[in-house]
Amino acid sequence: MAQDRPTAAELLTAIADFLREEATPALDRTEPRLGFQMRVAVNSLAILEREIRLGHDADLREHARLAKLLGHGGTLSELNYELARQLRSGVRDERDPALMAHLEATTADKIAIANPKWR
Amino acid sequence: MTVHKPIEAESVAAVLAAAAGRHFGGIAVIEGLSRESGGASRQTWRFDAVAAGRRHELILRRDPPSLGKTDRERSVAIDRATEFRVLAAAHKAGVQAPEPLFELAAGDGLGEAFVMRRASGTAIARKLLRDAAYDSARGKIAGQLGEILARLHATDPVTLPPLVRREAADHIASLRRSLDDLGQAQPVFELALSWLDRRKPPPLDRPVLVHGDYRTGNYLADETGVTAILDWELAHLGDPIEDLGWLCVKSWRFGAIDRPAGGFGSREELWAAYQRAGGRPVDPQRAHWWEVFGTVHWGIICLNQAWKHLSGSIRSMEHASIGRRAVETQVDLLQLLKNAA
Numbered sequence: 016m017a018q019d020r021p022t023a024a025e026l027l028t029a030i031a032d033f034l035r036e037e038a039t040p041a042l043d044r045t046e047p048r049l050g051f052q053m054r055v056a057v058n059s060l061a062i063l064e065r066e067i068r069l070g071h072d073a074d075l076r077e078h079a080r081l082a083k084l085l086g087h088g089g090t091l092s093e094l095n096y097e098l099a100r101q102l103r104s105g106v107r108d109e110r111d112p113a114l115m116a117h118l119e120a121t122t123a124d125k126i127a128i129a130n131p132k133w134r
Numbered sequence: 135m136t137v138h139k140p141i142e143a144e145s146v147a148a149v150l151a152a153a154a155g156r157h158f159g160g161i162a163v164i165e166g167l168s169r170e171s172g173g174a175s176r177q178t179w180r181f182d183a184v185a186a187g188r189r190h191e192l193i194l195r196r197d198p199p200s201l202g203k204t205d206r207e208r209s210v211a212i213d214r215a216t217e218f219r220v221l222a223a224a225h226k227a228g229v230q231a232p233e234p235l236f237e238l239a240a241g242d243g244l245g246e247a248f249v250m251r252r253a254s255g256t257a258i259a260r261k262l263l264r265d266a267a268y269d270s271a272r273g274k275i276a277g278q279l280g281e282i283l284a285r286l287h288a289t290d291p292v293t294l295p296p297l298v299r300r301e302a303a304d305h306i307a308s309l310r311r312s313l314d315d316l317g318q319a320q321p322v323f324e325l326a327l328s329w330l331d332r333r334k335p336p337p338l339d340r341p342v343l344v345h346g347d348y349r350t351g352n353y354l355a356d357e358t359g360v361t362a363i364l365d366w367e368l369a370h371l372g373d374p375i376e377d378l379g380w381l382c383v384k385s386w387r388f389g390a391i392d393r394p395a396g397g398f399g400s401r402e403e404l405w406a407a408y409q410r411a412g413g414r415p416v417d418p419q420r421a422h423w424w425e426v427f428g429t430v431h432w433g434i435i436c437l438n439q440a441w442k443h444l445s446g447s448i449r450s451m452e453h454a455s456i457g458r459r460a461v462e463t464q465v466d467l468l469q470l471l472k473n474a475a
Contacts, residue, residue, distance in 0.1 A: 056451060058455070059458070099321050102321055102328055103310070103327070115468070118468060122322060125464070134391055
């Protein structure tokens with residue numbers, strides 16, 4: 016059953032806007048340490064909002080790339096463990112262009128959620 | 135969130151008054167005692183002691199007896215008594231560092247603790263990088279950090295307490311153990327650690343005092359530039375270039391990404407100042423290795439901080455949220471490995 020609007024992302028945005036614009040300035044005046052923590056919380060809410068919008072498709076893309084790279088299926092976690100083991104043992108390394116393309120695409124999708132302003 | 139009970143501050147003040155009286159001679163009055171932000175297990179308090187008509191601006195560094203440290207904190211961070219001796223040795227070697235004054239005794243009941251002089255300045259990167267008050271300091275900081283580091287690395291080993299020796303290979307093994315403990319596969323970190331492992335610099339014949347956390351955010355500066363190097367808890371013996379590489383990790387530029395030396399200058403400016411002050415010649419390839427290492431290191435520290443919350447050893451939204459910063463270093467690592475190719 017579909018929930019009524021706002022969507023999860025819209026609701027998170029509304030909460031984050033309220034906390035940023037109204038609650039944080041009030042805290043800064045009375046409890047600066049909590050004001051700092053509130054900024055951390057608002058930043059985390061923004062990450063969740065982006066994850067709700069972008070995370071599902073990013074996971075599907077990562078999963079498809081991993082299955083192709085490793086040549087078989089499995090859960091996302093299983094495939095990532097297999098790749099991690101290959102990288103630690105040196106079976107694959109940075110000279111493999113398909114590997115690097117996969118890691119760059121995965122990292123680009125992750126940073127677009129965690130911190131799109133990172134340069 | 136830490137709630138400090140006034141009763142705790144009262145008992146800390148009473149102990150400090152007695153100890154400051156013993157150190158300075160006569161009766162000491164403690165004023166303005168307050169706890170700085172920081173962990174519950176490793177505390178920093180600021181206060182003034184007024185004794186014999188003189189005001190001393192001081193800092194208490196303290197691990198309370200009742201709070202256990204996490205295993206990881208125990209394994210890498212030095213204890214307060216060792217920190218006190220490292221500070222004393224570095225101070226004697228002419229490093230701008232807070233002057234350590236006296237240790238508290240076990241019978242004082244504050245846990246492992248010592249008192250040092252409070253240096254002036256701010257550690258807040260955002261202010262140092264952007265506020266008008268630091269306009270003229272900004273041009274000097276990279277060079278000063280190089281000079282101070284050369285003196286730090288020249289600290290006479292016989293003046294130091296016993297410290298763990300950590301070479302490149304030890305660091306790599308330790309980060310791989312961390313990844314094994316974290317319960318999530320990390321392909322980019324594994325790639326970077328294997329890249330580092332294949333290229334690791336040979337151990338030095340004579341390892342030196344390495345600060346271990348030499349970066350923007352961990353020193354104080356005022357309008358004249360750097361006044362004091364702080365946060366000596368990760369001091370060890372090893373490769374001096376480790377500190378130069380860590381300072382240049384992109385996360386410590388706080389947005390000033392085109393100025394690798396802590397956000398204030400070029401690598402070459404930093405290295406030139408380091409060498410002018412007596413530091414050994416910097417091999418750019420070795421420095422790059424340590425910068426890549428530092429980037430993985432910070433990334434895995436981010437995961438470890440989140441893990442402290444996730445494992446229940448501390449409950450902290452701030453710690454939890456740092457986990458999501460690990461990917462910043464993954465972006466940087468892929469870039470660094472591409473540039474090195």
